[in-house]
Amino acid sequence: MKLNLRVWRQKNAETDGAMASYELDGISPDMSFLEMLDTLNEELIVSGEEPVAFDHDCREGICGACSLVINGDAHGPERTTTCQLHMRSFQDGDTIDIEPWRASAFPVIKDLVVDRTAFDRVIQAGGFITAPTGAAPEAHATPVPKPDADLAFEHAECIGCGACVAACPNGAAMLFTSAKVNHLNVLPQGAPERETRVLDMVAQMDEEGFGGCTLAGECATACPKGIPLMSITSMNKEWLRATRKSKR
Amino acid sequence: MARSFWDSTVGKKIVMGVTGLIMIGYLVVHMMGNAKIFFGADDFNEYGHWLRVVGEPFLHRMWGLWIARVVLLTSVILHAVCAYQLSRRDIKARPQKYVHKKARMSYATRTMRWGGVILGLFIVWHILDLTTGTVHPDGFEDGKPYQNVVDTFSTWYGNVIYIVAMLAMGMHVRHGFWSAAQTIGVGSRTRERVLKATANGLALILTVGFISVPVAVMTGVVS
Incomplete structure (x- = not known):
C-alpha cells in the first residue's frame, strides 16, 4: 500500500506545531497502524530526520497507552484502540491525517504524545476502596448480585486512554470519570466511599480544566471499550445523591 | 454545599x-392557552382576562400572573448564566480544533448555544410586542389580545421572527428535554426509548402547536 500521511509535528510543549506530509510505500494491509508508524520512523531515522513521537505500550488493546486522532476519529475508523487498528481499514493511496488528543487538560508533550496525568489525579481523588491489608479475603465473603457485578465489570473495562476527552467537543472527561465512579460505587467493596468518591472525583475533574457535558454522545462513540453514554447519567444520579447526603 | x-x-x-x-x-401550558384563539375572539380574550384573576380570592388580582413571571424570569436567568459559564469553560477546555474535522452531532445538539441565544432575543421581542406593546404594529390595545395577535401576524416580519424562533425552540426542546433527563439522573437503559420519543414528541407538538397560530392568521382562519 502507498499512503500519504499528514502528521502533527511539534518539538515540545513550548513551541507551536504544524502538520507535516510524508509519503510512505510498501505498507502491508496486515500491519497494525502503529507498525505503519514504526515503518515511517525507520525511514525518517535513516534519512536523518527526527522520528515521530507517539505513545504505545502493550499493543494488544488493554493498556490504554496508545492514542491518536486518525482522520478526525479518536483511535481511527474502527471501534478499537489504535494498536488494534490494521491498515486493511484503509485504501491504497489514502491520505491519512494523524493528530494528537486535543484538550487543554491534555497538553502536547511532543508530536503525538500528550500528558494524560490529569486522569491519574482524578483516580487519586477517589478511584480506590478501603480494604484491610494482609491476605486476600475469601472470594465468597462478600456476595455481589450478578447484575451489579456485570455493571461493575462493564465500567471496569475503561482503560483510561482518553479517547472520550479527545472526541468530546468540550474536552470533557465525564465518560472516563463516570466509568471509574460507577465501577466502584455499584459494588459493596466501594460502599464506604460511595459519596466522597463521586464528589471528589468530579471536583478533581473540574479542577483539571476538563469541559462540561452537553450530551453530544461523541465520547461513547469513540470509546474503544464501549463504555455507554448512560454511564454519565448514572454518575449524575450518584452526584446528586451524594450532594444531598453529604455533610460537607 | x-x-x-x-x-x-x-x-x-x-x-x-x-x-x-x-x-x-x-x-405546554402556553401552547394550550394559545389554542383558544381558534374558538373566537371572545373565548381568547376571556382567557386572557382569566389569567389576570386566576387564584382569586386567595390570590390578589395579577398575583398568579406575577408569580409565574418571577418563576420564569428566574429560570431564564439561571439557565442563561449557567449556559454562558459552562460554554466558556467548554471552549477553554478544547482550545485547539482538529485539522481533520468531522461533524457527527445532530443538528439539534450542535445548535443548542446559538439556538438558545436566538430564543432569548425572541422572548424579548415577544414580550415587547404582545405584553407591553412597545414594538407592536399599529395600536396595541390592552385587554384585546385577539386583535393584537392578528395585528402581529399580519406583518411579514412578525411571521418570520415567530416561525424561525419556534423552529429553534423545537430543536432546543428536542435535545434539551432528553439531556435534562440524563443530567438529573432519571435516564436509564430501559427508559431510553421512552425519553427519546417523549423529547421528539414534545418538540414536534410544541412547534406545530405554536406555529399553527401565525399560519391560521395568514390563511384567514383567524382574523
Whole structure:
C-alpha cells in the first residue's frame, strides 16, 4: 500500500506545531497502524530526520497507552484502540491525517504524545476502596448480585486512554470519570466511599480544566471499550445523591 | 454545599436541566392557552382576562400572573448564566480544533448555544410586542389580545421572527428535554426509548402547536 500521511509535528510543549506530509510505500494491509508508524520512523531515522513521537505500550488493546486522532476519529475508523487498528481499514493511496488528543487538560508533550496525568489525579481523588491489608479475603465473603457485578465489570473495562476527552467537543472527561465512579460505587467493596468518591472525583475533574457535558454522545462513540453514554447519567444520579447526603 | 453545587460543572448542568424543564412545562401550558384563539375572539380574550384573576380570592388580582413571571424570569436567568459559564469553560477546555474535522452531532445538539441565544432575543421581542406593546404594529390595545395577535401576524416580519424562533425552540426542546433527563439522573437503559420519543414528541407538538397560530392568521382562519 502507498499512503500519504499528514502528521502533527511539534518539538515540545513550548513551541507551536504544524502538520507535516510524508509519503510512505510498501505498507502491508496486515500491519497494525502503529507498525505503519514504526515503518515511517525507520525511514525518517535513516534519512536523518527526527522520528515521530507517539505513545504505545502493550499493543494488544488493554493498556490504554496508545492514542491518536486518525482522520478526525479518536483511535481511527474502527471501534478499537489504535494498536488494534490494521491498515486493511484503509485504501491504497489514502491520505491519512494523524493528530494528537486535543484538550487543554491534555497538553502536547511532543508530536503525538500528550500528558494524560490529569486522569491519574482524578483516580487519586477517589478511584480506590478501603480494604484491610494482609491476605486476600475469601472470594465468597462478600456476595455481589450478578447484575451489579456485570455493571461493575462493564465500567471496569475503561482503560483510561482518553479517547472520550479527545472526541468530546468540550474536552470533557465525564465518560472516563463516570466509568471509574460507577465501577466502584455499584459494588459493596466501594460502599464506604460511595459519596466522597463521586464528589471528589468530579471536583478533581473540574479542577483539571476538563469541559462540561452537553450530551453530544461523541465520547461513547469513540470509546474503544464501549463504555455507554448512560454511564454519565448514572454518575449524575450518584452526584446528586451524594450532594444531598453529604455533610460537607 | 450550595457553593460546591454551583461551582461544579455537574451542578450547573443540573440547574440548567431543572430550569429547562420548568420552561418546557410553561411552554405546554402556553401552547394550550394559545389554542383558544381558534374558538373566537371572545373565548381568547376571556382567557386572557382569566389569567389576570386566576387564584382569586386567595390570590390578589395579577398575583398568579406575577408569580409565574418571577418563576420564569428566574429560570431564564439561571439557565442563561449557567449556559454562558459552562460554554466558556467548554471552549477553554478544547482550545485547539482538529485539522481533520468531522461533524457527527445532530443538528439539534450542535445548535443548542446559538439556538438558545436566538430564543432569548425572541422572548424579548415577544414580550415587547404582545405584553407591553412597545414594538407592536399599529395600536396595541390592552385587554384585546385577539386583535393584537392578528395585528402581529399580519406583518411579514412578525411571521418570520415567530416561525424561525419556534423552529429553534423545537430543536432546543428536542435535545434539551432528553439531556435534562440524563443530567438529573432519571435516564436509564430501559427508559431510553421512552425519553427519546417523549423529547421528539414534545418538540414536534410544541412547534406545530405554536406555529399553527401565525399560519391560521395568514390563511384567514383567524382574523
